Amino acid sequence: MNVISYTPFQDPESLYALNETLLEAEDLRGLNMLMSFTGYSDAGHVVHQIATELSEHLPAEPVAIFDIDQLVDYRSRRPRMTFTEDHLSDYRPPSLVLYRFIDALGKPFLFLTGSEPDLQWERFTLAVLGLVRRLDVNLTAWVHSVPMPVPHTRPIGATVHGNRPDLIEGISAWKTTLEIPSMIGHVLEYRLAKENRNVVGYAIHVPHYLSDAEYPPAAVAGLEYLGAAAALMLPSERLREAGRAVERQIAEQVESSADVQAVVANLEKQYDDHSDGTARRSLLAGDGDELPDADELGAAVEAYLASRDAGSADGTGPGIG
Structure with a gap:
């Protein structure tokens, strides 16, 4: 059976708005790109902790803002609001943004982060691939976390995958073959590899019995893997103390x-x-x-x-x- 290649009915580029001012002022080509998405599996709240740590400790500016209304099903994944005594005091809408960050040593990098799309995966994937080509991204590294029957008394493990053997060999604690439910990160990794773009993904192993709570050691491990892969100095001291x-x-x-x-x-x-x-x-x-x-x-x-x-x-x- 022939596999039908997907042709979008709408231009993938119309799915996001670019920060033209930043692109005119700074050459962002050739940078490394990190990715993390919430919404599917975030054992130990690893993705949330990493995104929070980077946004609170490193300067950032948006490069591309995705039209979240086209990508998220609000009724299946309702945004959080805060009710304070007698009024609604806060609303936290979903977002999906490609940022330019500066690490602790002044090195720029890209970070695609936010809510995993519920809809239009193929169009979103083509949109991201288009940005990767336009910015000539050097390496894409992404992280997520999974609950595993492992003890908290042993080093945090990870399943590593991608097309960079130097970033995979000797690290992955799990090598097997099976079918898994995909995340948008998996689809992006698969398509990037098909284009011979450097890509590596890290699934951090979180002790099963701690998967519902924030587990900072797993987030630290995720930051270390991402930092090592992309040659970045990422903040982790607060998470280490926690x-x-x-x-x-x-x-x-x-x-x-x-x-x-x-x-x-x-x-x-x-x-x-x-x-x-x-x-x-x-x-x-x-x-x-x-x-x-x-x-x-x-x-x-x-x-x-x-x-x-x-x-x-x-x-x-x-x-x-």
Whole structure:
């Protein structure tokens, strides 16, 4: 069966507005581009933390602003508002923007960030590819996060993918073959690779039992991977300090429950068994490299999930005990 190539009914360039003033004043060609999108999987709030850290600590200016009304289904992903006593005090609409940032050493880079489109993926992909060509982007590096049955007591792992072996080999903790639900980042990576554009993606592994809470150590890992790939000095000190505080809270909660300690020990054994001479195998895989089903994954963290409610309800922290 022949695959039909997509031809947009509307010009992809009409999907965004360019900052012509910035483009006239500064040559943005040949820069590296980072990407992160919220809306699908953001275990440990990694993408949110990274975007917040960059926007609060580095100077930025928009290069292209996408028409979010054409891309987001508001009723399936309703924007957040703040109700204060007797009035609405804040509205946080979705956005999707390509920025020019300056890192801590004065090096410019591009950052495409915001809400993952619900609609018009093909047209949006063509629009981004057009910007990549126009700006002759050197390397595209993107990050997202996934919940994994791994212990918080071991180094943060990542599944790395793309077409740059020097940025992949020796890093990825998961090498297997399977079908996955795609994110817009996956589609962009696939199309960029088809055009022989340098691209690399990092899926940060977040302990399953911490995936619903902010987990700063995973965000720090994401920043480190992105910074190393794009040769950038990215801010992470505040997240490192927050991570140390979170880890102390987790340690205290683990110490208070023998059941939780047992689950952590089992996860540590599984991690260590796959990190000696067989680190290339999936941390999810069994002896025959088959992937466990959802019931097996759920059983690995069932004790955590059952004990989280008390900690989450009183606001004492990540809530694992």
